[in-house]
Amino acid sequence: MTSSSSVAIAPEALRDTLAAALGDKALRFVVRLGEVTVFVSPAHYLEAMRILRDAPGCQFEQLIDLCGVDYSTYRDGAWEGARYAAVSHLLSLSLNQRVRVKVFCPDDDLPVLPSVNALWNSANWFEREAFDLFGIVFEGHEDLRRILTDYGFIGHPFRKDFPLSGHVEMRYDSELRRVVYQPVTIEPREVTPRIIREDNYGGLH
Template sequence: MSHADFASLQERFAYLTERDSADHLAVNCPAEHLLEFCTALRDSLGYDLLVDVTAIDWDAETSPRFTGIYHILSTTHHNYIRIASDCTDDAEPSLPSLAGLFPAANWHERETYDMMGIRYEGHPDLKRILMWEDYPYHPLRKEFPLAGIEVPFPAADVAETANAKVLPAPMMGGPFVSSADGTMREIEPQAKDESWTEKEEQS
């Protein structure tokens, strides 16, 4: 679908605004119209396959802070549409659930809830999918450190017998990343800051 089609979409859905995109058509849709718009996409415009549900955390200082992202594919026209929907509440973000429209949304929304803390209103079973249920944080939020935060071990009895805790991982100059080009030795995933190894040797 080319940009020419945005005009026809906006004609029918006046609340849409166009969104910058490097590839497919992308639109901003207010959260309160999201269900209505996606239902129309699915039932009358042929967008029948929900491919991805994710979200963006812009920053704690930015408002709106969270934006939900949806990628929907038309298996008959072979093109995608990307829908972005801002969460109105920055402290307790929420969006309407698409699980009733696309069964694929069920686990995607659980993952986004787990990682970003966005509540999907109307979701049949909104619980964590990757982290364990009692985990107190949402790890893909901007303020969450990659190494993690010390919390109790998932199972209390195992924590007691094994004397184990959930501890921040030692970053040691990490995260480990791979350089884009270079010899095989250079593109091997490694910490960018390896000064800690030298400090270790000096002491």
């Protein structure tokens, strides 16, 4: 027999429950493809996440993902909002429901958000990844350092303006007998694929 708690709530009903719990800490809600997304301001982000974890009807015990997003080229550059955002996915095992939380960094030049690592320890590596790849600083994180790129890496490779070749390259110097870093020596170039215009190519008609 299936218990009532295992039946997923309709997204519109979940939106209403979350709206009542969050109050003015929620900027807006979007229901699309059966999923609920709540937008919160950076000033209320930490408290909103605490409510989503603890409030009756919410009870999102698990943070299953957190990633950074760079909107600078979104819709071919027509985006007019803040550049960087953090997007989290929360799961309630007890109530069988999910929610996506989106918060934009208030400063494009120095994107900073509060850390939620004290609420969910799974945020530890996720926030480090968003810092490493997008340069989003999570205030209150006790060990915010790179996690995917090398120690000597310069820049944040998932930013839309980061060059494909990077800024520095690494090589082993046989005279110094150690690895050294130097500016990239690869000339940027555009590779145009060869177009075959032969008639009946490959036996095709």
